[in-house]
Amino acid sequence: MRYHEKVEVHGHLMDTGVLARVLDDVLDYGGDYRVDHIDLGRSHDDESHAVITVGAETSRRLIRILMRIQVHGVNKVDAGTARCEPADRDGVFPPDFYSTTNLETVVHLDGQWVPVEHPEMDCGLVVSHGRVRTVPVTDVRAGDQIVCGVDGVKVVLPVTDHSSRVHESDTFGALPSSTQPQAVLVRAIARQIREVKAEGAQVLWVAGQTVVSTGATSALVALVEAGYVDVLFTGNALATLDIEAALYGSPLGVGPLRGGRVQRGSEQHIRAINAIRREGSIRAAVESGLLTEGIMHAMVKANKTFVLAGSVRDDGPLPDVHTDVVEAQRAMRGALRGVGYALMVASAQHSVATGNILPASIPVACVDVSPATVHALTERTSAHAVGVVADTGLFLEELATELVPDYRPARPGSGAIL
C-alpha cells in the first residue's frame, strides 16, 4: 500500500465491537491495516486506546477510508487543519466534501478547534464567520465555504455508560426479539422520559398509524395531556385515521375490532380529509368546533408541535401535510431544538427519517413489532438506543399506566366484543 495514515480511537473497544467494525470497514473499502498499539485496559472499567496504520493504493481511496471510519469515532493522530472550498453552484457540494457523521465533531480552523453546530449525518460542513454548521446537500448555496477532505476534522465518541450496554450487547448476536422482557423495558423507558422532562428537555415522538388502529388513541391522548409529548413527527395516515375516528366514530367493538376494515376502500377516509381541507388546517378545525377529540385535537389543545411529512402513498392529503419531502425534513430539523429524548413507535418511515437528522447524543427508544425494524433503527440512529419488540397497543397502554397517575384504559361494554 502506497499511502498511509496513522489513526487512533478511544473507548470501550472490546465491549462494543467497535474495533472489529473499523478493521472490517478498512478491508471493505479496499485498504489494509496494521495495529501499531493497543491498550485494552486491564479491568472492565478501563477505557481502551488503539493506534492503527491504515493504508491504501491511492490517496483518494485513503481519504475515503478515513472519512468512513470516522463514523466509529476513529480520528487521525495528526489531525492537521481543515481545508475549505466554495460550493460552485446551489444544491451541490464540491467533489471531495467532508461527509458528516452524527457524532459530536470539532473542526480545526485557524489554530482553534471549533465545535460543529447540530451534528447530523450525511451532510456537509459550512464554515462562516468562524462557526461551523451542518448543511444538507439540498440547502447548500453557491459560494458557501465547505470543508473538504478529512484534515482538521475530529469526532468524539459518546461516553458509553451503562445505558448503552444493553444495546451494544445486542449487536453481538442477541437480536432484539419478541422474547425480551417487554414490561421491564416499558418501565425503564418511562423512567428515562421522566428524567428527561425533569431536566427540562423535550420529548419527541415519532409515531405511525398503528397507534390508532391498535386502539391506543386514548393512551396517547392521556400522554399528550400529561405533557409527555412535546413534539410529534408523523404523516398523513395517522392524522387522517385519528380525525376520521373523531368525525365519524369508530367506537370500540365496531371499527378497530373488525380489524380495521372500515378504512379499507376508504370512502370515509377521503371524506374526513376533505372536511379538514374545507376548514383550512387541523388547528382551524379544532377552533371551529369540528374536531373535538383524538390525538391531533389533543396536540392542538396542548399547543404542541407536530410535523406531518408527506408520502407518495398519501390519500388527500390533509392541509397540514408537507407534501414536499425536503420541506418536511426542514420542518423536522426546526422542531428538534430542545429535544432530549426520542421515542419511535411503529413507524419505520418516519423513524428512519428522524434518525437521519438526529445527533447521536440524543437517546432513542424504538418500539416496533418487527425485530428487523427495531434492529435497523437502533443500529443507525444513536449511541444510546434501546430497542423494544412490542405491540403498539399494549406498549402505549403500559406506558400511559406508568406515566399518567389516573390513566384508566377504555373498557368495552359487556357482550360487545367477543
Added chain:
Amino acid sequence: MRYHEKVEVHGHLMDTGVLARVLDDVLDYGGDYRVDHIDLGRSHDDESHAVITVGAETSRRLIRILMRIQVHGVNKVDAGTARCEPADRDGVFPPDFYSTTNLETVVHLDGQWVPVEHPEMDCGLVVSHGRVRTVPVTDVRAGDQIVCGVDGVKVVLPVTDHSSRVHESDTFGALPSSTQPQAVLVRAIARQIREVKAEGAQVLWVAGQTVVSTGATSALVALVEAGYVDVLFTGNALATLDIEAALYGSPLGVGPLRGGRVQRGSEQHIRAINAIRREGSIRAAVESGLLTEGIMHAMVKANKTFVLAGSVRDDGPLPDVHTDVVEAQRAMRGALRGVGYALMVASAQHSVATGNILPASIPVACVDVSPATVHALTERTSAHAVGVVADTGLFLEELATELVPDYRPARPGSGAIL
C-alpha cells in the same frame, strides 16, 4: 358426473363464508356441484339453509368429497345407516374408514342416532356395545368395529353466536395482525375465563418458553395461584428455563434483559436438568426443597395437572417429559376432561398438537407475536376461536392485572436496566 348425492347445510352461511368453502372443496377434490335450493333468510339474524347436489366420476371420489365437506357441517340429506368393519390388525384402520372432524357427530346405528364421545379430528370411530368413540390410528386394535364410508354419520355445526363473528370476519381478508386493539382483546379474554371458571369448567393453558424469556414468570405464577390455570400443556423448554432461573437465578436486569444470552451454549441449562433428574421428578424436587419458585413450582404446589411433551430438539430432558410423542398425545387427551376453555400462548408446536385433539365446541384464544401462527391456529382448531397478535410478556402482565386483584408486576431497581 356419474355419481351424485344430495347434501344440505344449515347456519349463517353468508356471514361465515362456509358455503364458498364447501363449493371450493368440491372442485378441489375433482367433483362438481349444483345448488338445488338456497334460503338465506331475509334479515341478518335468520339462519340459512342450502341443498346442493354433489357429483363425481367415481363412487370412491364421491365418498371422499362427502367426508371432506363434512368438516364444514355439510351432511347427506338421506343419511342412511352406518356400516362397520373390523380392523384387521393393530394400529391400522380399514381402507375406507370414516375420518372424523372435531365437530359434534352422531352415528346412525340400529335405528338410533348415537352421539360420538369426545369428538376429535382425523380419528376413526369405534363402535362397541352401542356406544361410539373416536380412536386415533395408533390406538386401534385388531377386531375393533370401525365405521366405514360416509353413510349414517352426521355432524352438527356449532351455533354461531356473536363471539364467533370476530373470527369469521377475519377470514374474509382482514388477517389477524399486530394492528388489532390488543388491550380490548385481553379484557375480553379475561371475561371469558372468569365466565368459564364460574360455570365450573377448567381452563387449559398451552404455553411456550417465551413466557419465561419475556419476563412473564411472575404473571403466570400469579394466575396459577389465583386458580386460573387448571391444566398446562408445554414442553421441556419452558420447564427447564423456568427451573434454571429458579435454581441459578436470572434476576431482572441480568439474564433476560441481556436478551436471553445466558441460556445459549447452555452449560447451566443442562446442569439444571441434571439436578432434577437426580431428584427423580419436578414434584420430588419441590418436595425435597430443591425447587422453591417459578411456574412449575407453582403448578405442583397448587396440585394442578401439567403435561410435558417431548421434542427432538430437547436437551436432557427433564424426567417428567413424555419422550414418546404418542404417549404425550395420550396424556394430553387424558387431561382434557372438564376443560371448557383453551388459552394458547406463544407455542406453535404445542398449540397445534392441542388443536389436533380438541373438540370444536371448546372456545380457544390464541396469542402469538406471529400473525401467521395466530391465523393457522384460529382457523384449524375451534368454532369459537379468537386470535390475538401480541407479545407474550405484555399480554400476560395485562391478563394478570385483569384477573388477579392484588397482582403487581415486578419492578427493577433503579439504574439496573438501561
Added chain:
Amino acid sequence: MRYHEKVEVHGHLMDTGVLARVLDDVLDYGGDYRVDHIDLGRSHDDESHAVITVGAETSRRLIRILMRIQVHGVNKVDAGTARCEPADRDGVFPPDFYSTTNLETVVHLDGQWVPVEHPEMDCGLVVSHGRVRTVPVTDVRAGDQIVCGVDGVKVVLPVTDHSSRVHESDTFGALPSSTQPQAVLVRAIARQIREVKAEGAQVLWVAGQTVVSTGATSALVALVEAGYVDVLFTGNALATLDIEAALYGSPLGVGPLRGGRVQRGSEQHIRAINAIRREGSIRAAVESGLLTEGIMHAMVKANKTFVLAGSVRDDGPLPDVHTDVVEAQRAMRGALRGVGYALMVASAQHSVATGNILPASIPVACVDVSPATVHALTERTSAHAVGVVADTGLFLEELATELVPDYRPARPGSGAIL
C-alpha cells in the same frame, strides 16, 4: 330503519365471498339489510344475481352505505340521474361528493350513461362538456362540476375469469405465504408479461431498493434491455444504490455479500448523489459518460419512462426525484397511459401508491418477502391480482431466465465468496 334502497349485484357471488363482504359492510356502517332475491345459478359456471334492500336510520347514512358497497360492484336497482354541484374553492370537494372506486364506472347524465375516464379510487367525478373524469382532491378547482350523492352512478364488476380465482380463493383463509410453489408462479407471470407485450400494451414495474441489494441488478438490466420494462416507478433509494454501485463498484463478493454494510453510514451514498446533482440529472450523467452501467443507465439508454417519488427518508435526493409527493402522484398518473400490466417487486411504499391510482381492470402481480405486504397489495389493488411471497433476488433471476433467451446470471469467481 326509516330509509331504504333496493340494490343489486351480479357475478360469482359465492366463489368470491363478495356477498358476505357487502352484508358485513352494511352492518359496519350501521345499516341493516334484507335479502329480497338471490339466484346463485345452479352450476359452477353460472353467474349469480342478488337483490337486497338496505336500510338506515338517516338518509345521509344510507347514502354513505350505498357509496361504500359500490366498491363491491353493488348498484342501486333504480339508479336515477346524477346530480352535480360546483366546487366552491380549489382543492376541496363539496361535502357530499361521490367518492370513486377503481372499477369501471358509468354516470347517468341527461338520459345517457357516460363512462368515466381513467377510473381511480378515492377521487371525485368532474363533469365537463358531457364527459366525466376522475379528479383527486388536490386537483379540483373552484367551479368544477362535481358529482354528488350516489344517484346516477353505476359500477361494473370485472368479469371473473380463471385468473382471478387464485387470488380470490386466497382471501378465504389460505394466505399468500412462503409455502407457495414460487417457481410455477414465476413462469405464470412470465407468460402473462409476454401476452401483454404481444397485445401491444406496456408493462409497468414498481420496484424497491432490494432489487439492488439482493444482487438482481443484472437480471433487471437484462429485462430492461429485452424490452420488458416500459415504465418504472421507484424512489431515491433504488436509484442511488444502483448509481452508487455503478460509480464506486460493489462487485460480487464484496459489497452486497457483506450484507449491505457498505451503504450504512452512507458516506459513499451521499457522494454518489452529489455527483449526479452536479450533472443535473441521471440522463445527463449517462450522456456525459459518468454513468455507464446499472438499472438507471439501462432505462435511459432504452428511452424508457421512470418516475422517482420522494420520501421523507431520502438522503440527497437525486435531482430526478419528485420531492413533492403530490407532483410525484401526478407524474405517475401521467405515465400510466398504455400500461396493461403492473409488476410490483419489493416495494410496499411505491406499490401502495401505485395501487391507489390504478384502475381495477389492470392485472397486477405483487412479489414480496412479506406475506402481509403481498396480502395487502393484492387485496387492494386489482380484480386480477396475483401475489407471490418470494425473494427479490431469486425471483428476478428466474424471471430473466424465463423471458430473456440468452440471460446468464453473473457468477462469482472461485474462492471469493464463502
Added chain:
Amino acid sequence: MRYHEKVEVHGHLMDTGVLARVLDDVLDYGGDYRVDHIDLGRSHDDESHAVITVGAETSRRLIRILMRIQVHGVNKVDAGTARCEPADRDGVFPPDFYSTTNLETVVHLDGQWVPVEHPEMDCGLVVSHGRVRTVPVTDVRAGDQIVCGVDGVKVVLPVTDHSSRVHESDTFGALPSSTQPQAVLVRAIARQIREVKAEGAQVLWVAGQTVVSTGATSALVALVEAGYVDVLFTGNALATLDIEAALYGSPLGVGPLRGGRVQRGSEQHIRAINAIRREGSIRAAVESGLLTEGIMHAMVKANKTFVLAGSVRDDGPLPDVHTDVVEAQRAMRGALRGVGYALMVASAQHSVATGNILPASIPVACVDVSPATVHALTERTSAHAVGVVADTGLFLEELATELVPDYRPARPGSGAIL
C-alpha cells in the same frame, strides 16, 4: 474476587468478536476479568493471542465461568489433569460434571492428551479404557467414569478461514436478511457440496415440509437421484405430504397452487398414513409397488438413510417415525458418521435438533425464509455456518439447476395456473 484463574485464547479475536463475547460472559456469570496480555498481530492475517485473569467470589462460580467460556475456545493456561467420578445412577451425571462444547476437545489423562470422540455440545465425557467419548445425559449408566470440573480439558477453536468470515461479520450487526444476493449464495453452496462429495464425504440434509408445499419435490428428487442427498433428517410432516401427493396426486395447478388447502382438515392426509401403516414401512410400500414417486420413494430407491423424528404435532404417524424423541436423537447420531456437510432447509425444529448433535467442525448452510431462524441456526451450530434467507422453492430449483446437469423444472400446462 477471591478465586482466580489465568486463561488464554488464540485466533482471529478481532475479526470475530470472540474476545468481546468472552468478557461479556464472564460478567454475565458474575465474575470479573483483567486482561494480562494481548497480541493482536500487526496485520490482518496474523493470529491474535490473549491472556486473561478471570476471578469470582466462589470456587464453584469460577469453575462455572471457566466451563462457560470454553465454548469460545478459551482454555486455562495451566490445564492440570482431568478428574473423574463415577455416575451414581443411570441417566444422571455427577453434580459437577464437565459439560461439553461442540468444539474439538482433548482431555489430559495419565500424562497424555486424549482427543474426545465425536464432539457434541451439552454432553458429559465418559472415560473408558483410555478413551474419551461424549455421552448425553439420557445414556449415562451407573458406574460410568465421568469427567468432573474443568481441570484437564482443553478445546481447540477451528481455524478460521475465509469461509467463516461471511458468517462472523454477520454477527456484528448485519443480520442475515432477505436483502442478500441469494443467487450468489446458492452457487457458493453448490460449489461446497461438490467439493465435499469430491472428498468422499457425505451430505446431510435437514428439511421441512415446505419443500413439498413449495413445489420443490422434483428438484429434491433430482438431487437425491444425482447422489447429493446421502442422509435426510426430517419428520412425519414432510414424509406424509410427499406420500400423500404420490398416492392421491396434487398435480401442479391444483393442490399446491391453491395454497396448500387440500391438506387442511386432512382427511386425505390421515388416509395416506393409514395406507403406509398397512404396508408396515415406507420401504415396504415402495417394494410392494404402492409408492412409486416422490422424495421418500427416491431415498428408498437410492438406498439412502433417512431418520424421521416424531413430534407431538404428528398425525398418525407413519410407521417409520421414531415416536420416542430420545430414540430419534440416537438414530440421528448414528447417521452422522461420514457426514462432511449439513444443509438445513426450512425446518427450524429438525435443524435445531441437528445442530445440537453436530460437531462444530462440520460446515453448515441454513436456508429459511425467516431471518430470525437463519440467525439462530447459524449462530448456534457451526464454526463454518452460512445463512441464506430464501424461499425453499426457488432455492431448491436453483440448486438443482446448478448441480444436476439435465435438470429441468416441471412446467405447468398453459391456462392451468393463473
